[in-house]
Amino acid sequence: MPTLVDKIWDHHRAATTPGGADLIAIDRIFLHERTGAAALKSMAAAGRRVRDPARVFVGMDHIVDTRPGRSDQTLMPGGQGFISETRAAAKAAGLTIFDVSDPDQGIVHVISPELGIVLPGCTLVAPDSHTCTQGAFGALAWGIGSSEAEHAMVTGTLRLTRPKTMRIRLDGRLAAGVTAKDLALALLARFGAGGGAGHAVEYTGAAVAAMDMEARQTLCNMATEFSAFTGIIAPDEAAYAALAGRRYAPAAFDAPWWQSLHSDADAHFDAELALDAGQVAPMVSWGTSPEHSIAIDAALPAGPARAHDYIGLAAGTPIAGTPIDVAFIGSCTNSRLSDLRRAAALLKGRRIAPGIKKALVVPGSSAVKREAEAEGLHAVFQAAGFEWRESGCSLCFYAGGEGFPPGSRTISSTNRNFEGRQGPGIRTHIASPETVVASALAGVIADPRQIA
Incomplete structure (x- = not known):
């Protein structure tokens, strides 16, 4: 029986190539100013257009200064060019921009849930390895390169080899003063930075169910440090409640698709790991x-x-x-x-x-x-x-x-x-x-x- 990742993958599979790779339909694409201009300018130079501008969002987060009163002018030499060129290219392509002074500006993985851009069961990509953060909402979200971003914007798909699946059970209860960040670091210390290589990781267990949505985002954020393709948590009422009423979210999550977003009870995972969250202490890297x-x-x-x-x-x-x-x-x-x-x-x-x-x-x-x-x-x-x-x-x-x-x-x-x-x-x-x-x-x- 299928895992949650299998269900989302199969739902978005547009075709399978002779070599066995799949063409996966991409629901949402996020760009940022560090690489966004390069991708958009390359597309324009080749005479290509964004297939569906409504699915593409652009944030200003990587190069912008954090100083109060900031503007396009940055402490980073040449930083102003990253910002202004991305803005111009995004406007020319008709994309939604969360600009430097926009009230919705922020780190893309933070503003996406705030605005309801990420949704359970969707596919979401961005040229940033920590895109997996958004798997906390039951989305299949992963980081890509600039050339892949071009392909996704032009065709609405990406060519991918299906990752293996891994379930990580986190049972027990986090002690006072211990957080999801500590749990993520404990996993890395126990199983190594390559522990999730080649796998899409689903986090389950009592410790995960007890986490609020922001803690779940912290846990999924660190999946890329585990070398995983992505991290994901099956959406529950907490996930749906967190997205309800957000600008880009649907009016209701009552379609059968939303209710199917969980791994079946007898689903097969290619690998399984477990950790007792109750035994984890505050962690520090060295x-x-x-x-x-x-x-x-x-x-x-x-x-x-x-x-x-x-x-x-x-x-x-x-x-x-x-x-x-x-x-x-x-x-x-x-x-x-x-x-x-x-x-x-x-x-x-x-x-x-x-x-x-x-x-x-x-x-x-x-x-x-x-x-x-x-x-x-x-x-x-x-x-x-x-x-x-x-x-x-x-x-x-x-x-x-x-x-x-x-x-x-x-x-x-x-x-x-x-x-x-x-x-x-x-x-x-x-x-x-x-x-x-x-x-x-x-x-x-x-x-x-x-x-x-």
Whole structure:
């Protein structure tokens, strides 16, 4: 019997090629300004047009500065060209744009659910590996390259080989102070960064069912760090309620198709993994890959020499107590309203340690920023010593513009700790927003469970 991925795949299969690959119909396409202009200009130069402009959306999130009062002019050399050229090409193609100053601007994986662009059972692609975030709503969502984006826009399809399927059962209950981010890092630490290679991963189990939609997005976001084709969670009432009334969502989710979006009870998966969520502690990365992650109360294991050299910590060193210079909350992994609420709750009435050179909060979208400000969360962060920024991706990855003080050790709610990910010479430890806050308060990597 079919899995959820099989059902969506077969529903969207337009044809099968002689070589066995499938042509899959694509429902929604997202572009951003880092690569959008290149794809659209290449199409125009070849005399090709977007088949259905209503299915294509363009966000300004990767190159834009997060400084208050930002404009097209960026700290990144040449960044203004990325923005203006993408805007011009998107307008010429008749596409919907969420521009720099648009009230709906934000990281594409954050604004898509906010607007109801992602829907259960749909296929959604974008030139960004973290597109899998949107699998939290029961969509088949994955990252593509610019040339694939061109093909999808012109033909409405992509040629793909069906991935294998994997079920990851996450049973038990997350303990207080432990989050979906910690669970994702625990999976990577246990099974490795290649653990999901070649597979579409479906997350199931009591721990997943108990998560709110924003936590599910965090979990699915990290599927690409697991080398998976995508991550997906079967939609339930929480998913449908979260999308109800959104601008691009249907008036009702009552068609038989919506009700069929689950793996059958006797569905066959090509691989199965399991983890007891109740045994997971707050996690922190230490090396050059998210799989180099350990519990906050553990010591570094022996690992690749390059990973130890990069992070500047020897095997056997406790991770807790490591001095930090920068604290960062943001990214498509952990910058939604619930992330900011939890972080602010720990910060209220407190002040970051004097040795912290920089502490920043970058909301995931302009809507998240407005909602957080309406609740007074920005005032809590600012009183504690954090900068309150505009929405964007540019401090999650280094594009030559915004950055941190040279040589900084950063505790970050982002998704990657690759060398140079947040700038040349920057050492990044990834963790949950709660661990970022606890560490900023202590001036060293610290356990959020110890904040009274």
